Amino acid sequence: MREGKQEFAEWLASRKLRVTGERMAVLDEVMRANGHIDIDYLQEQFRKQKRPVSRATIYRTLSHLVQSGLVQKVLTGEGQARYEKMYGRQHHDHMICLGCGEIIEFTNDEIERLQDWVCHKKRFTIVTHTLQIKGFCEKCSAQKASVEGGATDHRRHGRN
Ligand SMILES: [Zn+2]
Ligand SMILES: [Zn+2]
Known part of the structure; x- marks a missing residue:
């Protein structure tokens, strides 16, 4: 099944x-x-x-x-x-590249613990959470640096 x-x-x-x-x-x-x-x-x-x-x-x-x-x-x-x-599968969070759309999975015990602690302080009961960090992946960051001035030229290099 x-x-x-x-x-x-x-x-x-x-x-x-x-x-x-x-x-x-x-x-x-x-x-x-x-x-x-x-x-x-x-x-x-x-x-x-x-x-x-x-x-x-x-x-x-x-x-x-x-x-x-x-x-x-x-x-x-x-x-x-x-x-x-x-x-x-285990819980995990994501980093999302605004240049090429790549989605990188990560887990970090300290971040998870901090979220629990912040909610505990507010007497908030967590059911679920989603953490998404948006920015540029290593490749796109390098490209950005090399086309400095050409601002938004994030060429696509395929999705994950
Ligand atoms: Zn998480
Ligand atoms: Zn995922």
């Missing part, structure tokens, strides 16, 4: 939502994918399988998956949504 299937079925049932073949197909594709994928990628997978799933269905199912905690949503520098599986 595909990862997360039972968990997602239970979550859907708890919201009085039906377990449909399309919803499960979206779950399957996100679990199968590596890295941070977008809706276009999923649509392409279904097209290749000759199994049309509408964009609206993909979008709504992704939002269910995010609410269920099985999937995490990451916003790129341009505000585009990317999705990654969280089922069976």
Whole structure:
């Protein structure tokens, strides 16, 4: 049985939502994918399988998956949504390059501890958190320095 299937079925049932073949197909594709994928990628997978799933269905199912905690949503520098599986994975945070769109994952115990401490001081109970640091990756920073003056010339060198 595909990862997360039972968990997602239970979550859907708890919201009085039906377990449909399309919803499960979206779950399957996100679990199968590596890295941070977008809706276009999923649509392409279904097209290749000759199994049309509408964009609206993909979008709504992704939002269910995010609410269920099985999937995490990451916003790129341009505000585009990317999705990654969280089922069976440890919590991590992201650095996002505004030049090439690269998404770098990281974890830092000290940052996690500080967040807990700040919330504790405010008597705030944490359920979840998302930390995204936006800036320029090593390559783009180097390029920026070399085109000094040409301000916003961040040539693209492919996505992760
Ligand atoms: Zn974190
Ligand atoms: Zn990630």
